[in-house]
Amino acid sequence: MKLLAGKTVLVTGASTGIGRAAAVGVAQAGADVVINYHSRDDDAAACVAEIEAAGQRGLAVKGDVAAPETATEFVTKAVEAFGKVDVMVSNAGICPFHSFLDMPVETVQRTMQVNLLGGYFMCQAAANQMVKQGHGGALIAVSSISALVGGEYQTHYTPTKAGLHSLMQSTAIALGKHKIRCNSVLPGTILTEINKEDLADVEKRKYMEARIPLGRLGQAEDLAGPIVFLASDMAAYVTGAALLVDGGAFVNLQ
Numbered sequence: 001m002k003l004l005a006g007k008t009v010l011v012t013g014a015s016t017g018i019g020r021a022a023a024v025g026v027a028q029a030g031a032d033v034v035i036n037y038h039s040r041d042d043d044a045a046a047c048v049a050e051i052e053a054a055g056q057r058g059l060a061v062k063g064d065v066a067a068p069e070t071a072t073e074f075v076t077k078a079v080e081a082f083g084k085v086d087v088m089v090s091n092a093g094i095c096p097f098h099s100f101l102d103m104p105v106e107t108v109q110r111t112m113q114v115n116l117l118g119g120y121f122m123c124q125a126a127a128n129q130m131v132k133q134g135h136g137g138a139l140i141a142v143s144s145i146s147a148l149v150g151g152e153y154q155t156h157y158t159p160t161k162a163g164l165h166s167l168m169q170s171t172a173i174a175l176g177k178h179k180i181r182c183n184s185v186l187p188g189t190i191l192t193e194i195n196k197e198d199l200a201d202v203e204k205r206k207y208m209e210a211r212i213p214l215g216r217l218g219q220a221e222d223l224a225g226p227i228v229f230l231a232s233d234m235a236a237y238v239t240g241a242a243l244l245v246d247g248g249a250f251v252n253l254q
C-alpha cells in the first residue's frame, strides 16, 4: 500500500519549484492533491496533469496567499472536491533579494504578508477543518535553512522563515490534543525560479556549491521525499520538528 493512500493533501504555491515537486511527490505516494497557485494558469494545469498521470485526483485553485480569505476558500474548495483535508503543505513564498539600508517598505511588507502571514492563515484554515473532521492531520511548513542563519540581502526574508519554523513549534503544542502534527522542512539552496537570478552570478554559485558536503545544489525533487515522510503515518510520533534538507550545508563551518 502506498504511504499516502486515501489522504487529501493541499499544497500552496505549487505551480513551480518545490511546491510542484511536493504535489507530484505526494500524488506518487497515493494522495489526492489540491494545489494553490498565484498567477500562472498553464503551469498550474501542468501540475494537475502530473498529479493525474500519477493516478490521483488533482485540482488547482487560484489565489494570493497574502489575503486571509484565500486560505478559507482554498480549504472549502478542497473539501467540496475531495471531502476532507489531511495534510497542508504551506510552501508559497517570495525572496526579492535587496540590501538592508535601502529596503523598500513595500518589499518588507509584501514578503511578510506572503511568506509568514500567508503560511499562518493557510495552516489555521487547514487546522480548523482537521479539528472539525476529528481524525487528526499534518501541517508542514516549507521554512528554510534561513530560519537558522542570515543572508545579507535577505533581511526581510529570513525572519519570515524563522517565523514559520516557530509557528510549527507553537502549533505543535496547540494542536497536539487534536492529533494534528506540525513540522517544517528547512531546504538549503535549491535550484528554482526564486534564486535563478541570484545564482546566475557564477562566482556566487560556485561558492554555494563548495559549501555543500554532498557536492551539489539541491533540486526541487529533493524535498519531495522528506515532505512525503512528514505527511505520512511513518512520522506518527514526529511533531514540532524541523528537518534540514540542505546537503549538509548548515553543519559545514570549515
Ligand SMILES: NC(=O)C1=CN([C@@H]2O[C@H](COP(=O)(O)OP(=O)(O)OC[C@H]3O[C@@H](n4cnc5c(N)ncnc54)[C@H](O)[C@@H]3O)[C@@H](O)[C@H]2O)C=CC1
Residues within 6 Å of the ligand: 012, 013, 014, 015, 016, 017, 018, 019, 036, 037, 038, 039, 063, 064, 065, 066, 091, 092, 093, 094, 095, 114, 142, 143, 144, 145, 146, 186, 187, 188, 189, 190, 191, 192, 193, 194, 195, 220
Ligand atoms: N529555492 C530555495 O533555495 C529555497 C526555497 N525555500 C522556500 O521554498 C518555497 C518555494 O520556493 P521555490 O520552489 O524555491 O521557488 P518558486 O519561485 O519556484 O516557488 C514559489 C511559489 O510560490 C508562489 N507564490 C508566490 N507568491 C504567492 C502568493 N502571493 N500566493 C500564492 N502563491 C505564491 C509562486 O507562484 C511559486 O509557484 C518558498 O517558500 C521558499 O522561500 C526555502 C529554502 C530554500
Ligand SMILES: C[C@H](O)[C@@H]1OC(=O)[C@H](O)[C@@H]1O
Residues within 6 Å of the ligand: 095, 143, 144, 145, 146, 151, 161, 187, 188, 189, 190, 194, 195, 198
Ligand atoms: C532564495 C534563496 O536562494 C534561498 O532561500 C532560502 O531560504 C535559502 O536559504 C536560500 O538563501
